[in-house]
Amino acid sequence: MPVLTQQQRDAFWRDGYLMVEDAVTPAQLAALRSEIAAWVELSRAHTAPFGPPTIDGRPRYDMGAEHTAEKPALRRINNPSDISDAYREVMLDARTVDMVAELIGPNVKFHHCKINLKLPGAKTEVAYHQDFAYTPHTNDDIVTALLFLDDVDADNGALTVVPGSHKGPMLSLFDGERFTGAVAPDEEKRALAQSVPCFGKAGSVCLMHTRLLHGSAANRAATSRGLYICVYTAADAVPIARNPMPSPNEGRIVRGKAVRFARLKEALVELPNQPKSASFFTVLGQDSKQAAE
Numbered sequence: 001m002p003v004l005t006q007q008q009r010d011a012f013w014r015d016g017y018l019m020v021e022d023a024v025t026p027a028q029l030a031a032l033r034s035e036i037a038a039w040v041e042l043s044r045a046h047t048a049p050f051g052p053p054t055i056d057g058r059p060r061y062d063m064g065a066e067h068t069a070e071k072p073a074l075r076r077i078n079n080p081s082d083i084s085d086a087y088r089e090v091m092l093d094a095r096t097v098d099m100v101a102e103l104i105g106p107n108v109k110f111h112h113c114k115i116n117l118k119l120p121g122a123k124t125e126v127a128y129h130q131d132f133a134y135t136p137h138t139n140d141d142i143v144t145a146l147l148f149l150d151d152v153d154a155d156n157g158a159l160t161v162v163p164g165s166h167k168g169p170m171l172s173l174f175d176g177e178r179f180t181g182a183v184a185p186d187e188e189k190r191a192l193a194q195s196v197p198c199f200g201k202a203g204s205v206c207l208m209h210t211r212l213l214h215g216s217a218a219n220r221a222a223t224s225r226g227l228y229i230c231v232y233t234a235a236d237a238v239p240i241a242r243n244p245m246p247s248p249n250e251g252r253i254v255r256g257k258a259v260r261f262a263r264l265k266e267a268l269v270e271l272p273n274q275p276k277s278a279s280f281f282t283v284l285g286q287d288s289k290q291a292a293e
């Protein structure tokens, strides 16, 4: 039995994104949320990004500069599926994976995952960009699955997307020679004028095409906004840039089977610069908390 209707699949390809409620079971959602609560507690004892490191030696957890023990601003956990059974289970086998397989399958592999967290009072925001510019592949059958760990409304920093923009051009994330990780200010202004917010209950997922233009504002509410973001590609999409967040699970087949041929889609792709810091928020000009020396 398919999990998505034909109408939902058509909407994804027309708009470049699709919202689906109840994308994981209540038990899965509860397990993910309980891990987050523990990681937020853990972050109170830290004054700079901390481990256990990802496989390229960078810290797994990143906090915004406003972070304090009393008011944590943990904003990123890199590849939580490497360190948590609950996150691994959802990455490998939640209903979201079936949905992705119905969009770009049958053969689907995992690329990387992360949590973007906006705790109350945190300043974290996401400048407009297209994910494909960070993770270019030989073709663009790539879906970013953004699972809502909290209820998301108009005040707590919702994801905003530009419907149909996945059919448009790839926009540069460079300002001259400098990789800014964000589209130019005039493009951002245009995007803001056309964008729509993605609201939903915890447990909803936004399935987003890798070329869709999107961003998000800071959290102005007293409630947190967490997203568990998993990136999946068609098995015949082969990376043409280093994974910004490498994981031992990169390339793992999550539905169907491995394939022998890479599929090439003709395109001119600007190659990204990879972050050396704990998360791309520093590339966007939002410093991490750093211990005072």
Ligand SMILES: O=C(O)CCC(=O)C(=O)O
Residues within 6 Å of the ligand: 116, 126, 131, 157, 158, 159, 214, 215, 216, 227, 229
């Ligand atoms: O956290 C968000 O609101 C957006 C996430 C995002 O754009 C990304 O991680 O590429």
